[in-house]
Amino acid sequence: MSLSALLNEYGGMYLRALLNTWRLTAICFTGAFIIGVLVTVLRVCPVKPLRAFGVFYVQVFRNIPGAAMLIILVYALPRLRILLSFEMCVIVASVLIPSAFCSEHLMSGMNTINPGQIEAARALGLTFTQMITRIVIPQALRSTVLPMTSLCVSTMLTTALGSQVSLRPHQLELTGVVNYINSRAVGGIMAFAISAALYVMTALLIGWVGARIDRKVRILR
Amino acid sequence: MSIQTASDVPMIELKNVNKHFGSLHVLKDISLSVKKGEVVVIIGPSGSGKSTLCRTINRLETIDSGEIWFDGAKLPEEGRELANLRSQIGMVFQSFNLFAHMSVLDNMTLAPTSVRRVPKAEARAEAMRLLERVGVGDQAHKVPAELSGGQQQRAAIARALAMHPKAMLFDEPTSALDPEMIGEVLNVMTELAREGMTMVIVTHEMNFARRVSDRVIFMDGGSIVEENTPEAFFSHPRTRRAADFLQSIQK
Numbered sequence: 001m002s003l004s005a006l007l008n009e010y011g012g013m014y015l016r017a018l019l020n021t022w023r024l025t026a027i028c029f030t031g032a033f034i035i036g037v038l039v040t041v042l043r044v045c046p047v048k049p050l051r052a053f054g055v056f057y058v059q060v061f062r063n064i065p066g067a068a069m070l071i072i073l074v075y076a077l078p079r080l081r082i083l084l085s086f087e088m089c090v091i092v093a094s095v096l097i098p099s100a101f102c103s104e105h106l107m108s109g110m111n112t113i114n115p116g117q118i119e120a121a122r123a124l125g126l127t128f129t130q131m132i133t134r135i136v137i138p139q140a141l142r143s144t145v146l147p148m149t150s151l152c153v154s155t156m157l158t159t160a161l162g163s164q165v166s167l168r169p170h171q172l173e174l175t176g177v178v179n180y181i182n183s184r185a186v187g188g189i190m191a192f193a194i195s196a197a198l199y200v201m202t203a204l205l206i207g208w209v210g211a212r213i214d215r216k217v218r219i220l221r
Numbered sequence: 222m223s224i225q226t227a228s229d230v231p232m233i234e235l236k237n238v239n240k241h242f243g244s245l246h247v248l249k250d251i252s253l254s255v256k257k258g259e260v261v262v263i264i265g266p267s268g269s270g271k272s273t274l275c276r277t278i279n280r281l282e283t284i285d286s287g288e289i290w291f292d293g294a295k296l297p298e299e300g301r302e303l304a305n306l307r308s309q310i311g312m313v314f315q316s317f318n319l320f321a322h323m324s325v326l327d328n329m330t331l332a333p334t335s336v337r338r339v340p341k342a343e344a345r346a347e348a349m350r351l352l353e354r355v356g357v358g359d360q361a362h363k364v365p366a367e368l369s370g371g372q373q374q375r376a377a378i379a380r381a382l383a384m385h386p387k388a389m390l391f392d393e394p395t396s397a398l399d400p401e402m403i404g405e406v407l408n409v410m411t412e413l414a415r416e417g418m419t420m421v422i423v424t425h426e427m428n429f430a431r432r433v434s435d436r437v438i439f440m441d442g443g444s445i446v447e448e449n450t451p452e453a454f455f456s457h458p459r460t461r462r463a464a465d466f467l468q469s470i471q472k
């Protein structure tokens with residue numbers, strides 16, 4: 001099909017798919033971010049078993065392919081009597097995997113903090129929690145805006161897992177919509193090119209926002 | 222028998238303190254008592270354990286044996302009590318260590334508001350007063366990297382003072398500064414000493430040490446080799462090692 005024919009017939013679906021991809025990306029990145037911060041706090045806390053758990057968590061989710069993760073969620077969880085909708089399975093997979101990478105970025109961000117500042121915080125009488133929340137995490141975040149921007153893009157790409165489960169037509173995201181169209185008509189490469197263009201456009205937008213935030217919060221040294 | 226008054230209790234007291242880094246014996250049976258209002262300068266060659274000694278006083282470094290007392294109480298091992306004790310001891314580092322992501326003013330108010338629960342407005346007013354006092358009031362809204370080294374160190378001193386510490390520890394506060402900025406920091410410290418602050422100062426500024434200190438401690442190889450008045454120490458040191466050290470830095 002030609003571009004104009006595709007857009008004529010499926011333009012509305014593409015638009016909805018774009019919005020779904022945006023929605024999934026926002027939800028998953030936010031979730032990954034929050035979990036990533038918490039896991040990172042565990043990885044540096046003074047309690048050894050919690051540190052070990054943090055490391056274990058990251059090793060597990062950093063090394064599982066998204067598709068494998070999805071299979072586990074879709075086929076294994078029901079055996080444990082945990083029933084998640086297909087969409088929820090996609091969301092969980094697209095939260096857990098990026099959360100491990102988020103923690104990795106934060107750990108490297110922490111390494112940029114001069115240890116003298118940690119000592120100064122301790123010398124002033126700050127507790128561990130105060131030091132983490134007021135000094136360590138804020139600086140780690142400010143120095144990792146650009147890697148986090150890439151993580152946001154890769155989270156968006158991970159949400160393409162949505163194409164591997166059967167979502168309702170109104171739930172389809174940008175990759176799923178291509179499958180949907182190609183199963184009904186011969187959309188060919190063009191059907192995919194439209195989604196690809198929308199992915200690229202979104203990635204550029206995320207990159208632009210990230211660069212602006214980075215310029216604003218970057219720490220002068 | 223005389224009644225012990227609070228002012229008889231030393232502000233800082235180390236009793237037979239030993240510390241190792243692996244097989245390296247960094248502090249060898251150190252005993253030292255600092256009275257309230259006293260200014261003690263620690264001098265000695267690099268690697269002699271001066272920083273380590275200074276850092277054991279607020280337990281940034283743990284010790285292997287011995288005891289450390291601060292204002293009549295033994296140092297807590299950890300947790301909130303240790304944090305509370307640390308908040309009563311100001312510390313100034315060679316590399317300033319201001320929090321890089323905060324304005325100078327926020328550096329000043331962080332500990333008072335979060336550790337002491339001082340209301341924000343009050344903490345800010347106090348911070349501005351202290352910053353004016355050390356001569357960097359006009360830098361309050363900048364981030365540390367925008368200040369010169371001397372300004373950063375004066376702000377760091379003010380940050381420690383904002384907690385109203387009972388004593389101050391200085392670990393080579395001017396060693397990272399360009400020569401023209403050393404004076405401004407030493408002036409602030411001199412003024413503090415005049416006001417009766419209890420101070421332990423590791424420094425290589427001999428003129429300052431002579432002028433401001435009540436007592437000089439000379440360390441070498443992890444031991445206190447000589448303890449003397451500044452006058453006597455700088456004009457006729459008792460020990461050979463101190464004499465050699467003074468000779469070596471004279472030129």
Ligand SMILES: Nc1ncnc2c1ncn2[C@@H]1O[C@H](COP(=O)(O)OP(=O)(O)O)[C@@H](O)[C@H]1O
Pocket residue numbers: 242245247265266267268269270271272273274
């Ligand atoms: N964290 C550490 N781990 C191992 N060795 C250390 C550590 N800190 C200091 N040292 C060693 O302990 C000795 C005393 O160091 P320090 O107290 O910094 O001396 P000074 O301040 O007098 O130069 C030095 O030999 C130094 O290399």
Ligand SMILES: [Mg+2]
Pocket residue numbers: 271272273393
């Ligand atoms: Mg030192």
